[in-house]
Amino acid sequence: MGFWSLFLVSSEPSVQVLLIGTLGAYLASSYSNVLLSSARRDMNKVVFTVFTPSLMFASLANTVTFEQIISWWFMPVNIGITFLIGGILGWIVVKILRPKHLEGLVIASTSAGNLGNLLLIIIPAICEENGNPFGDQNICSARGLSYVSFSMALGGFYIWTIAYGLMKNAGKIYHGRQLGSNLVKEDGGGVSTSQESMLSVSVKPVEDVAQNQNEVPLLHDKRVNLWEKLKGSVHNIVEELMTPPTVAAIIGFVVGAIPWLKSLFIGGSAPLRVVQGSIKLLGDGTVPCITLTLGGNLTQGFRISQVGSVILAIICVRYMILPAFGIGVVKAAYELGFVPYDHFTGTC
Numbered sequence: 196m197g198f199w200s201l202f203l204v205s206s207e208p209s210v211q212v213l214l215i216g217t218l219g220a221y222l223a224s225s226y227s228n229v230l231l232s233s234a235r236r237d238m239n240k241v242v243f244t245v246f247t248p249s250l251m252f253a254s255l256a257n258t259v260t261f262e263q264i265i266s267w268w269f270m271p272v273n274i275g276i277t278f279l280i281g282g283i284l285g286w287i288v289v290k291i292l293r294p295k296h297l298e299g300l301v302i303a304s305t306s307a308g309n310l311g312n313l314l315l316i317i318i319p320a321i322c323e324e325n326g327n328p329f330g331d332q333n334i335c336s337a338r339g340l341s342y343v344s345f346s347m348a349l350g351g352f353y354i355w356t357i358a359y360g361l362m363k364n365a366g367k368i369y370h371g372r373q374l375g376s377n378l379v380k381e382d383g384g385g386v387s388t389s390q391e392s393m394l395s396v397s398v399k400p401v402e403d404v405a406q407n408q409n410e411v412p413l414l415h416d417k418r419v420n421l422w423e424k425l426k427g428s429v430h431n432i433v434e435e436l437m438t439p440p441t442v443a444a445i446i447g448f449v450v451g452a453i454p455w456l457k458s459l460f461i462g463g464s465a466p467l468r469v470v471q472g473s474i475k476l477l478g479d480g481t482v483p484c485i486t487l488t489l490g491g492n493l494t495q496g497f498r499i500s501q502v503g504s505v506i507l508a509i510i511c512v513r514y515m516i517l518p519a520f521g522i523g524v525v526k527a528a529y530e531l532g533f534v535p536y537d538h539f540t541g542t543c
Contacts, residue, residue: 208317212486219490230491242484248443250478251351253471254344255447257461263341264452269534271349273524274310278353280520281512282306288508296372299365301505303358305512308521310350314343348444355438 222230230238285305289298322335450456460471528534 215483215486216490216493219487220494221490222487223491223494230487235488235491238484238488242481242488244439246477246481246484247351248439249474250481251344251348251440252443252447252450253475253478254340255348255444256450256457256471257475258337258341258344259448259451261452263345264448267342267345269528270345273521273528274308274346274349274353276524277308277517277521278306278357281308281517282357284512284516285509288505288512292505292508294505296368297365297505299361299368301509303361303365304509305517306361307350307354307358308517309513310346310354314346318343344447348448351440351444352436355441356432356436 219230221227223235282302282305285302288305289301294301318339319336322332322339450460459465459467462468465471
């Protein structure tokens with residue numbers, strides 16, 4: 196498969212995403228007013244609680260086996276290294292550009308890398324082409340979907356524990372600062388230096404309480420304070436791990452890894468095949484709904500020029516620097532003999 200043929204095949208899914216995103220932008224614009232802000236919020240909730248978990252379960256239960264889970268041990272390590280490098284690069288961007296109230300969001304955006312649903316479109320499209328670099332079309336599609344599903348599940352684990360936590364904490368800090376500024380405005384703006392110091396002290400506990408209600412500062416006992424913080428952190432991690440996509444991924448792993456459970460859902464003679472079919476039907480709505488919502492959200496972002504340099508920095512990190520590091524990590528793993536040669540490992 197030549198370079199230009201491969202380029203055309205790989206660009207088709209990207210063009211599809213652009214077309215659907217453009218439609219979403221039009222539906223959210225003042226010319227249509229169909230995909231309003233409230234509608235996008237509701238669609239996001241449906242995608243998060245229904246569509247994405249269905250997609251995760253259907254893909255994993257159908258394609259992943261216990262042997263594959265064991266043989267793909269390097270994939271979570273690879274994604275973890277990518278998150279670490281992306282987080283460091285995001286921290287560098289924050290230190291250089293110093294965006295107000297966006298520190299956590301920038302680090303979360305860069306650490307998450309390029310994990311997403313686009314590979315669900317790209318891999319099957321490439322596999323359907325004659326002379327594709329991955330071999331037989333049927334084997335390519337089945338094995339490729341296994342890789343993509345596994346990487347999506349692992350990526351979801353990292354996203355909902357690391358990236359989501361960073362974004363949530365950044366949002367709480369921002370709202371705490373907004374509360375402080377509103378108090379200053381209500382006081383008429385005539386706030387003395389001593390009052391400002393008292394105000395900053397009073398706002399700080401609000402942020403701490405919002406971050407974790409269990410973290411009660413006990414100045415007389417540092418051990419109890421440390422224990423409360425540790426308990427609160429563990430509670431937050433467990434709460435974030437119990438999100439619908441993560442739970443669906445775990446169930447999908449279990450069903451795919453246990454043959455007798457898999458036989459209940461997968462196959463023409465499976466007694467619960469109608470359940471699997473219904474779940475797959477729900478999962479098929481994930482990519483178009485996410486892309487439409489993304490296009491609608493971009494209509495607001497185009498009007499904000501204050502963060503243009505930050506957006507450019509995130510684009511450079513995610514689509515230029517981070518992929519180079521990812522290729523280097525995979526190549527190093529091959530050279531050191533950690534993983535056998537496989538066409539799909541580098542894609543995820």
